[in-house]
Every structure is written in C-alpha cells, then in structure tokens.
Amino acid sequence: MDLLEIFENFDTVPAFPALNMIIKWHTKFFEDKLEGTNVNPSELPYIIRIGEQNGELTQKDLSNLFLVSEPVVARTLKNLEKKGFIIRSIDQKNKTRRLISLSSKGFEIREKTLHLEEDWCNSLFKVLSEDEKRKFNEILGILAIESVRNYY
Numbered sequence: 001m002d003l004l005e006i007f008e009n010f011d012t013v014p015a016f017p018a019l020n021m022i023i024k025w026h027t028k029f030f031e032d033k034l035e036g037t038n039v040n041p042s043e044l045p046y047i048i049r050i051g052e053q054n055g056e057l058t059q060k061d062l063s064n065l066f067l068v069s070e071p072v073v074a075r076t077l078k079n080l081e082k083k084g085f086i087i088r089s090i091d092q093k094n095k096t097r098r099l100i101s102l103s104s105k106g107f108e109i110r111e112k113t114l115h116l117e118e119d120w121c122n123s124l125f126k127v128l129s130e131d132e133k134r135k136f137n138e139i140l141g142i143l144a145i146e147s148v149r150n151y152y
Contacts, residue, residue, distance in 0.1 A: 026120060033116050037109060038083050044113050046076055047085060047102065051110040055089070055101040062100070085109060 030041040039047070049065060050057055059077060063070045077100065080086040085106035091097035102110060125133050 022124070029120055030113075030116065034109075034112075037112075039085065039109055043076060043080060043085075046073075046080060047106055047110050048113060050086060050100050051102050051107060055099050057100050058091075058097050059100070080106070 027041045030044065034041070045066060046062065049062065059070055059073050062077075063073045066073070077086060077088070081088060083105075084103055087101050087103050088098045089101065091099050125136075128136065
C-alpha cells in the first residue's frame with residue numbers, strides 16, 4: 001500500500017498532521033523545482049520577505065518575523081550573501097544597523113519562487129471550488145492570527 005492509499009483510507013486526516021503533510025510536500029516540491037539553483041527551501045521565506053521590503057529589514061526584524069533566534073538568521077543571511085542572493089548595507093540614518101536587500105540574482109530567484117508558489121497552490125486547490133478556496137484562506141488567516149494571540 002502506497003502513501004496515497006493510506007491517507008485515502010482515512011475519513012478525515014486530523015488538522016495538524018494534515019498541515020504537516022502539506023508543508024512537507026510543499027518543501028519537496030520546491031526542492032525538486034529549484035534543483036541546481038543553489039537555494040534551498042528553508043531560505044525562500046527570507047528571499048520572499050526581503051524582496052517585499054527591500055532594503056528596509058534588519059537581521060533583528062527577520063528574527064522577529066520568523067520567530068527564530070538571531071544566530072539562525074545570521075547563518076541564513078551569511079549563506080544567502082555568499083551565494084549572491086542578498087546585499088547588506090549600512091543604514092544611513094543609523095550607522096549601527098545593517099539593512100538587507102536582494103541582489104538582482106535574489107530578485108530572479110524570488111520571481112521564480114513566486115511563480116512556483118502559484119503553480120503549487122493551483123495544483124493543490126484544484127479540488128476546491130472558488131467559494132471553498134475563499135473560506136479555507138479566511139479560516140487559515142483567522143487561525144494564524146489566533147495562534148499569535150495565544151502565544152502573546
């Protein structure tokens with residue numbers, strides 16, 4: 001019996017194992033699609049977020065956004081910088097801060113990632129109606145906000 005058959009035998013898959021499974025397959029999708037690009041899936045959230053606020057984020061900002069320690073962020077940024085995806089520069093308003101921006105290579109991989117994310121979502125959500133997609137996203141957003149509220 002293969003993995004798909006095992007899950008198809010359940011009436012429902014509990015929420016957190018289901019979310020975990022989706023995340024694992026999402027990661028596998030990106031590993032396969034980005035093979036040869038010298039970027040790994042764990043770096044993608046950094047590339048996406050840095051690109052959204054290009055030149056406005058610091059290492060501390062990323063640590064707060066991703067709920068990871070500054071040493072973890074520092075290690076990831078060092079790798080991204082070594083690979084040529086990001087540039088760090090001194091904040092002209094506060095010389096003690098280093099701002100992070102994407103290089104042209106970083107923007108290229110960000111665009112590719114955004115297109116791949118759209119492909120992934122389209123493939124995943126093809127079994128849902130437009131109304132179901134809207135409701136799912138609405139519920140997921142509510143749960144995400146509630147998870148933050150429960151933490152603080």
